[in-house]
Amino acid sequence: MPRIANLIFAGVVCLIASMLLVAVWQSGTRANTHAAPEETPQVAQLPSEATTTHPVIIRKPSGPPRIELAGMDPQGRTGSVACSTCHAVRKPNLENVSAATLDEFHQGMTFNHGKIACYACHNPDDSDALRLADGKSVAYENVMTLCSQCHSKQAESFAHGAHGGMNGHWDLSRGPQMKNNCIDCHDPHAPSYPKMVVGFKPKDRFNAPLDDHQDHEGAESHDDH
Amino acid sequence: MTTTKNPSRPSLPIVENFTRRAAVKGAFATLGAGAFVAAISPLRQAAKNTTAAEFMQQHYTELSPEQKADVIARLEAETKEKYGADVTIADDRPIPGTKFVYAINLSVCNGNGKCVEACHKENNHDRDTNQSYIRVIEMPKGTMDMEKGSTTYTGTVPKDDKFYLPVQCQQCDEPPCVDVCPVKATWKEEDGIVVVDYNWCIGCRYCEAACPYHARRFNWKKPEVPAEEVNPDQSYLSNRIRPVGVVEKCTYCLHRTRRGKLPACLEACPTGARVFGNILDKDSNIRWILENKRVYILKEELGTKPAFFYYFD
Amino acid sequence: MSSITAPPDITEPGDNESHITSYPKFIGRSLWLATEGSLAFYAWMTMLTALFLVGANAWANQVAGGMVGTNMTDQVSWGLYIANFTFMVGLAAGGVMMVIPAYLYHDRKMHDVVIIGELLAIAAIVMCLMFVVADLGRPDRFWHMMPVIGKFNWPISMLTWDVIVLNGYLVLNLHICGYLLYMRFLGRKPNPTWYIPFVMLSIVWAISIHTVTAFLYCGLGGRPFWNTALLAPRFLASAFVSGPAFIIVSMVLIKRLTGVGGLDHPIATLTKIIRVTILINLLMVASELFTEFYTGGSHVSAAKYLFFGLHGKTALVPWTWTAIALNISAALLFLWPGLLGFRWRPLLVTACVMAFVGAWIEKGMGLIVPGFIPSTLHEIVEYVPSQLEWKVTVGIWAFGLMVFTIAIKTALPTLKHPAEH
Ligand code: SF4
Ligand code: SF4
Numbered sequence: 025m026p027r028i029a030n031l032i033f034a035g036v037v038c039l040i041a042s043m044l045l046v047a048v049w050q051s052g053t054r055a056n057t058h059a060a061p062e063e064t065p066q067v068a069q070l071p072s073e074a075t076t077t078h079p080v081i082i083r084k085p086s087g088p089p090r091i092e093l094a095g096m097d098p099q100g101r102t103g104s105v106a107c108s109t110c111h112a113v114r115k116p117n118l119e120n121v122s123a124a125t126l127d128e129f130h131q132g133m134t135f136n137h138g139k140i141a142c143y144a145c146h147n148p149d150d151s152d153a154l155r156l157a158d159g160k161s162v163a164y165e166n167v168m169t170l171c172s173q174c175h176s177k178q179a180e181s182f183a184h185g186a187h188g189g190m191n192g193h194w195d196l197s198r199g200p201q202m203k204n205n206c207i208d209c210h211d212p213h214a215p216s217y218p219k220m221v222v223g224f225k226p227k228d229r230f231n232a233p234l235d236d237h238q239d240h241e242g243a244e245s246h247d248d249h
Numbered sequence: 250m251t252t253t254k255n256p257s258r259p260s261l262p263i264v265e266n267f268t269r270r271a272a273v274k275g276a277f278a279t280l281g282a283g284a285f286v287a288a289i290s291p292l293r294q295a296a297k298n299t300t301a302a303e304f305m306q307q308h309y310t311e312l313s314p315e316q317k318a319d320v321i322a323r324l325e326a327e328t329k330e331k332y333g334a335d336v337t338i339a340d341d342r343p344i345p346g347t348k349f350v351y352a353i354n355l356s357v358c359n360g361n362g363k364c365v366e367a368c369h370k371e372n373n374h375d376r377d378t379n380q381s382y383i384r385v386i387e388m389p390k391g392t393m394d395m396e397k398g399s400t401t402y403t404g405t406v407p408k409d410d411k412f413y414l415p416v417q418c419q420q421c422d423e424p425p426c427v428d429v430c431p432v433k434a435t436w437k438e439e440d441g442i443v444v445v446d447y448n449w450c451i452g453c454r455y456c457e458a459a460c461p462y463h464a465r466r467f468n469w470k471k472p473e474v475p476a477e478e479v480n481p482d483q484s485y486l487s488n489r490i491r492p493v494g495v496v497e498k499c500t501y502c503l504h505r506t507r508r509g510k511l512p513a514c515l516e517a518c519p520t521g522a523r524v525f526g527n528i529l530d531k532d533s534n535i536r537w538i539l540e541n542k543r544v545y546i547l548k549e550e551l552g553t554k555p556a557f558f559y560y561f562d
Numbered sequence: 563m564s565s566i567t568a569p570p571d572i573t574e575p576g577d578n579e580s581h582i583t584s585y586p587k588f589i590g591r592s593l594w595l596a597t598e599g600s601l602a603f604y605a606w607m608t609m610l611t612a613l614f615l616v617g618a619n620a621w622a623n624q625v626a627g628g629m630v631g632t633n634m635t636d637q638v639s640w641g642l643y644i645a646n647f648t649f650m651v652g653l654a655a656g657g658v659m660m661v662i663p664a665y666l667y668h669d670r671k672m673h674d675v676v677i678i679g680e681l682l683a684i685a686a687i688v689m690c691l692m693f694v695v696a697d698l699g700r701p702d703r704f705w706h707m708m709p710v711i712g713k714f715n716w717p718i719s720m721l722t723w724d725v726i727v728l729n730g731y732l733v734l735n736l737h738i739c740g741y742l743l744y745m746r747f748l749g750r751k752p753n754p755t756w757y758i759p760f761v762m763l764s765i766v767w768a769i770s771i772h773t774v775t776a777f778l779y780c781g782l783g784g785r786p787f788w789n790t791a792l793l794a795p796r797f798l799a800s801a802f803v804s805g806p807a808f809i810i811v812s813m814v815l816i817k818r819l820t821g822v823g824g825l826d827h828p829i830a831t832l833t834k835i836i837r838v839t840i841l842i843n844l845l846m847v848a849s850e851l852f853t854e855f856y857t858g859g860s861h862v863s864a865a866k867y868l869f870f871g872l873h874g875k876t877a878l879v880p881w882t883w884t885a886i887a888l889n890i891s892a893a894l895l896f897l898w899p900g901l902l903g904f905r906w907r908p909l910l911v912t913a914c915v916m917a918f919v920g921a922w923i924e925k926g927m928g929l930i931v932p933g934f935i936p937s938t939l940h941e942i943v944e945y946v947p948s949q950l951e952w953k954v955t956v957g958i959w960a961f962g963l964m965v966f967t968i969a970i971k972t973a974l975p976t977l978k979h980p981a982e983h
Binding site: 227 | 352369381384401407510511520524538562
């Protein structure tokens with residue numbers, strides 16, 4: 025019977041060979057799919073050629089902060105005042121670098137933004153605006169210009185969508201994109217991103233044992249059979 | 250044994266009492282058949298939920314435009330009937346010249362899970378199980394070994410010694426899940442998205458075993474979504490409410506992204522860790538990231554070539 | 563689903579009767595014969611029917627209510643069904659251990675009873691197909707898997723290969739058994755050209771079914787526990803333990819219950835085969851474990867979970883150690899030469915049962931399930947089959963045993979009076 029044994033052995037070899045062929049063919053098709061994107065660079069330019077009709081809208085702060093008045097005036101009116109209302113008559117303390125030394129109105133505020141002084145960012149000459157490192161005044165609306173002086177890496181990432189949240193469209197030919205600005209997420213006086221609490225978790229059956237699936241037959245069966 | 254040997258054909262015994270025994274046997278056979286029908290009667294319930302049209306429906310890629318329209322009309326009516334919700338099911342096709350790629354900045358991600366929730370709502374997942382396509386792993390700093398991670402963390406995040414790794418379908422360029430499917434119910438489209446035809450999948454779950462990223466979910470039961478919570482903006486290949494017994498997966502929200510919008514998980518991310526775009530567009534955000542950040546992919550050694558990148562900065 | 567498809571009518575018409583009339587007669591007579599028996603036989607069949615009905619009912623409930631009735635999860639997405647499927651493929655392939663001595667080594671005595679192995683293959687494949695269907699989320703869409711009318715992802719998907727080889731093996735064995743029994747019915751001598759080539763093919767095929775089934779798992783890169791080249795040889799080795807073990811037990815029973823003679827020599831041959839294969843299997847398991855544990859790293863976590871538990875989760879540990887204890891003690895028993903003595907028949911049966919159960923655990927709960935634990939994201943989700951899964955499984959086993967019993971009864975005349983060829 026050795027001949028038949030040989031035949032059978034040959035059969036097994038053929039089977040394995042045919043499966044190997046499939047494996048090779050398979051990797052061939054894979055290589056093809058991989059190559060496909062590289063073959064279509066012309067198509068690739070389509071989106072950039074298309075006129076970007078829609079803007080990237082970066083949200084801006086509405087303007088310099090206003091201080092809400094605590095009480096009402098004798099006429100019963102509430103209202104708010106600008107920073108300059110008080111600061112016009114006060115001499116700026118250019119040296120101050122900490123919240124601890126603040127008294128009166130700013131007392132008790134949190135400040136945790138490196139070793140910079142208040143007037144590194146606030147403008148001593150115009151308390152309703154900010155100032156850049158070179159002394160140029162910059163409006164509150166453009167606070168991002170100010171932040172970017174130090175945080176250029178983040179600013180660069182932001183410019184390329186790699187920092188900061190966004191909404192809307194990835195494809196500007198179809199719709200606009202809305203982006204946050206720095207102070208939407210970072211409090212400029214304590215800029216580290218706040219802690220959060222996890223609110224939503226998938227409820228796996230193993231996470232919520234037994235009581236969660238009493239409604240079907242599997243429930244009683246957790247003992248070994 | 251009531252058989253005797255017939256000398257002419259030794260192998261085939263002749264039986265006595267043929268008719269009586271035949272009657273008894275017939276009775277038992279009938280009884281057995283009756284009991285069997287009774288035993289499988291719950292199937293009638295299941296059959297009611299499957300219309301003939303659904304049973305006969307062809308594979309997505311073989312439907313003519315008219316058939317597709319019929320199928321979609323039927324699905325919309327079924328959603329109205331079963332879930333009480335008015336929905337529009339579109340058939341979003343890939344935009345020519347796009348290949349979608351996702352990236353996550355792990356230095357920024359704080360594991361708050363808003364993306365998980367957004368996915369849950371956007372994609373009409375079962376409310377009971379809080380199902381979602383995204384899973385976030387809390388990992389100790391200083392390792393990339395998922396074995397040291399945990400998906401069940403809760404409480405205040407981020408913890409000081411941890412980083413957070415959200416995982417969803419990586420839309421692999423060489424998807425093992427597609428290779429193994431015996432009926433071609435799942436495939437990769439031109440814009441890179443791996444989709445499932447929920448009306449073709451037979452629910453063998455081979456793809457679930459093959460996916461190295463735990464990206465696939467099986468509908469162990471009929472998904473329950475209250476009518477007012479159903480997201481009416483649906484697509485055939487993505488977030489329409491899935492039938493029971495089939496596999497589903499993240500589609501990069503193709504019902505949004507193929508209309509130019511950002512995926513729901515990205516919009517929901519409060520930290521801005523997520524970046525999405527068309528890698529074939531030289532000026533896209535995603536392209537900039539791949540060119541300027543040191544990105545890595547999960548389980549590179551498996552050769553799945555994910556279209557999903559992670560980076561720290 | 564087990565409808566005995568008629569083997570192709572390939573012989574020349576008989577001298578006095580055409581096959582058109584004699585074939586139905588043959589089927590009718592076989593069925594009649596198969597349902598004849600003692601009270602014990604009826605009790606046995608009634609019990610199997612009852613169990614099968616319980617299983618059918620559980621399965622119908624599973625289809626109606628969704629697979630939430632099983633304890634499978636997205637993490638452990640295959641469970642008891644696929645474990646049994648894998649094992650049954652092995653059992654089907656194991657039958658070939660009778661065919662090889664009978665046809666390749668011309669073992670005359672084995673040749674007389676080789677049909678037992680072939681009938682076992684039929685019953686086992688029928689069970690395999692039932693287990694696959696039980697595992698489907700949408701059995702109503704089964705037709706999607708059929709070539710031509712569905713969409714068959716061949717040759718890329720290993721599952722399509724499996725569908726082909728399993729059905730092919732079923733048809734082969736149905737043909738071989740059907741032909742031999744039919745010839746017997748006609749009182750003719752079987753013509754070797756009509757079945758010997760098929761028998762030879764079935765030997766290759768038997769190896770292929772289990773190889774392809776192993777490829778189902780070992781081709782998945784994302785599952786390190788399965789992703790080993792040793793898986794297919796291991797499957798074969800354990801199949802050549804469980805198959806012969808089952809056959810030995812059935813032969814001892816057949817001898818007891820029906821007085822068929824000439825079974826002692828085949829029993830001895832099969833025992834000698836198990837003596838070798840059980841050691842080969844243990845050797846392969848040991849080398850697998852050595853590689854896992856000595857190398858360490860993340861690949862070892864599934865093995866660690868299996869043997870010692872991981873992070874306090876230990877659901878599989880008792881299973882594993884039971885399997886190891888069974889396998890090792892069975893191996894020791896088989897090594898003892900005295901086991902073949904007539905006095906020790908009960909011990910032989912015990913050893914076979916131990917080897918059988920050991921292989922069942924090793925391939926099912928010990929191989930399919932730990933492939934999913936820890937999951938690909940390294941979550942540890944345990945799996946213990948639900949009651950519904952047990953019911954369906956028992957139902958399918960009952961059905962398989964029913965098929966096997968009926969098949970053996972049909973073949974009894976052949977077994978009792980082996981034709982001289
Ligand atoms: S991540 Fe998983 S499901 Fe997604 S394409 Fe890759 S293998 Fe498929
Ligand atoms: S579960 Fe569905 S999509 Fe996944 S492999 Fe099976 S048929 Fe294909």
